[in-house]
Amino acid sequence: MIDQELMNRELIQERIHKLRCSDDPKERIKALEQLRSNFPLLPDKEKAGNDLHKLAKDDNSDVRRPATLILSELFHYIPDKQTAWKDLHNRTKDIDNDVRWMATFAIGPIYSEVPNQQQAWNDLHKLTYDKNNGIRGMAAKSLRSAFPHISNKEEVWNDLHRLTHDEDGIVRGVAAKSLRSAFPYISDKESMWNDLHRLSVDEDYSVRLGVTSTLGSSYSHIPDKETALGDLYKLANDEKRAVQSAAYHSLGKISVFKASQAENEEEYRKELENAIEFFEKASQESISSSSSQFCLPFYRSFHTILFNKNEAKEEVNKYLAEAKGAINGSRSKEQLLKVVEKLANALEKVQNLEYMDLESKKSKLNSYREKCEHADDLFKETEQTSPFATEVLRKGLPILDRNLKELIEEIQNKAKIACQVSQDTPAQEIACAVNQEVKSWEIGSQEEMGWYVATIVMALNSKIPHAPENEEVLYMIESMKYEKDLAKQYRTLSTVIGLIPTVNVVPEKTVKEGFKDLQRGISKIEGKLEEMTVSLKPGPRGELVISKGLNIAGSGAQLVTTIPLAEMKYPEMHVDLEKIKGEATKLSELPARFIDKIKGYLP
Secondary structure (H helix, E strand, O other): OHHHHHHHHHHHHHHHHHHHOOOOHHHHHHHHHHHHHHHHHOOOHHHHHHHHHHHHOOOOHHHHHHHHHHHHHOOOOOOOHHHHHHHHHHHOOOOOHHHHHHHHHHHHHHHHHOOOHHHHHHHHHHHOOOOOHHHHHHHHHHHHHHHHHOOOHHHHHHHHHHHOOOOOHHHHHHHHHHHHHHOOOOOOHHHHHHHHHHHOOOOOHHHHHHHHHHHHHOHHHOOOHHHHHHHHHHHOOOOOHHHHHHHHHHHHHHHHHHHHOOOOHHHHHHHHHHHHHHHHHHHHHOOOOOOHHHHHHHHHHHHHHHHOHHHHHHHHHHHHHHHHHOOOOOOOHHHHHHHHHHHHHHHHHHHHHOOOOHHHHHHHHHHHHHHHHHHHHHHHOOOOOOOOHHHHHHHOHHHHHHHHHHHHHHHHHHHHHHHHHOOOOOOHHHHHHHHHHHOOOOOOOHHHHHHHHHHHHHHHHHHOOOOHHHHHHHHHHHHHHHOOOHHHHHHHHHHHHHHHHHOOOOOHHHHHHHHHHHHHHHHHHHHHHHOEEEEEEOOOOOEEEEEEOOOOOOOOOOEEEEEEHHHOOOOOHHHHHHOOOOOOEEHHHOOHHHHHHHHHHOO
């Protein structure tokens, strides 16, 4: 099977090579498509890399253009990264504007893997001066991706600052959006803020759109936060719906930031609800799929878990359905499906937060935030995630713990009452034993809290008689054994404890007398049940029949074992068989050697 797969891959690679050598540009483009789809699985990656190298410097610009993009996409898999980088570097000087634009785009995502990063920075710097507007804008976008990895960040900031004054509106807009990468690193935040404030009233809506995004992402670094909020509220009333939606989304991000800084639960809840309201408005104003339409269900579900826990499952399912409905008419299906998968996973994990111990929650929260915020990356390619979402989730931890603590306190209170009202009744022993057990319960790991329930279930099953009048409460006790949802287990237990005073319990004295009578009856037949008898079964083969227990029709009490005599050959066998007269003979009356031979056949 493995050899066949290898042969298939070798055939694919040979076909790609032949397409690459074709005189027809369309065939060479097909070779590129095949390389993109199969490169990680091709057996000879050096040969595949060489084919890509040849195509990247093809005479036909229609071939060089996709080859440049695919060089970037496959850069991680290419063994000879020096040659691959040289090809990309050369394409930044290509005579064809489209090829040069593609090379500019290609450098940003792979900057951290480029062997000569100084040269890559020099290329991007030069491209910010390109005569072509689209290339200058793409240079600003690639600088956004590469910014954290560029050593001289002040020079990058100078380029972005210059591009915010560019004659082309799209270039100014991309530069404004790219400032988000510079804010955490550049000390002159006042100058960056002044650029954003100036561009917030730019005549080109694409510039205003870029500003709204950066205001939301960089709010914590902006020196004049009050004016920044004022700019966003103005942009929320912009004539362009896309700007309105982006402004509301940024206001939602700022509310998330404020929630992360809240000093009390009331303020925390208020800002979290503000964020949800802004994300909802952003979704309503959006004319295409946006990150708000995906992150809105996430924050809604988290709010539901915290403050409306009884409705969590139904609400979360509804929000997930809404997120899936946002797929139509959006970006590539592959990316959108990834978003939905990540969101579904994140929402499922958030549901489970209520049942985790504190340390487990802390270790999981950051990954949940990343799953949701990764929607931004998929929709906006290199946009960074919101830095304060993790803190918002972390601040919700005490509320999650408090919800479960309230449930435990409810159980303890009901157990105390059940013990009190059961005094001088047959149910007193059960009720007070349960009360004593739950007194020491506290929030711990999921395993510990599950063990609490298991212990109580065992105790209740042993104490409550299995009588028809107790059928309902026994059913609830049994259901707790198979319920995986810890909170549901505890809610059921709370109900069961409340019913304990009403269960029909046989008085202890009556139970003890009944057991004594039963024991006396068992003792009378015990000897007969344990005694084994042996008899011979006539026939052409001859068999031994060993019986244990009473032969009561239909009772299943008697156990019979049959042994072919041919399997028991030993020198004295015929002597021992003479002692069995056809009638049943007690096994204890037969010789020890005979008993030793049949031991292996006994159950």
